[in-house]
Amino acid sequence: MEECPGQRDGSTIYYYDGHMYRRNRATESSTYYRCSVRGCFGRVIQKHNLGVIIQVSPHNHPADQDKHSLRRFLAAIQRRVSTETAPIFNIYQEEASRFPGIEKSMPFESLQLQMEKRRRLNESMNYPSEA
Ligand SMILES: [Zn+2]
Numbered sequence: 001m002e003e004c005p006g007q008r009d010g011s012t013i014y015y016y017d018g019h020m021y022r023r024n025r026a027t028e029s030s031t032y033y034r035c036s037v038r039g040c041f042g043r044v045i046q047k048h049n050l051g052v053i054i055q056v057s058p059h060n061h062p063a064d065q066d067k068h069s070l071r072r073f074l075a076a077i078q079r080r081v082s083t084e085t086a087p088i089f090n091i092y093q094e095e096a097s098r099f100p101g102i103e104k105s106m107p108f109e110s111l112q113l114q115m116e117k118r119r120r121l122n123e124s125m126n127y128p129s130e131a
């Protein structure tokens with residue numbers, strides 16, 4: 001189960017085995033997730049003591065690895081641009097090396113403006129300025 005920032009600020013989505021989930025509820029021993037796709041009843045339970053994730057009801061749609069790779073790639077860059085001082089292009093290249101072929105679907109130019117804007121917003125919150 002991998003955590004990614006959701007589309008709304010402060011929201012979180014969970015990625016597992018080609019599907020995205022929202023956290024439903026949690027007890028001491030288990031966390032319950034349901035599919036983030038509207039109308040799908042796919043559910044998994046994470047058993048903390050056993051360290052396993054159990055699929056309890058199936059999805060009504062196929063897993064989409066590609067779409068989720070893009071989303072995870074974008075989330076990783078957004079997170080790093082917000083929390084690190086490294087140049088945006090360096091962050092892009094480092095993350096792109098973890099997702100083979102992603103530069104074709106999401107080139108740097110398509111993200112540059114968005115990421116520069118994100119960084120400027122952060123600067124107003126005591127972000128250290130670049131030399
Ligand atoms: Zn589903």
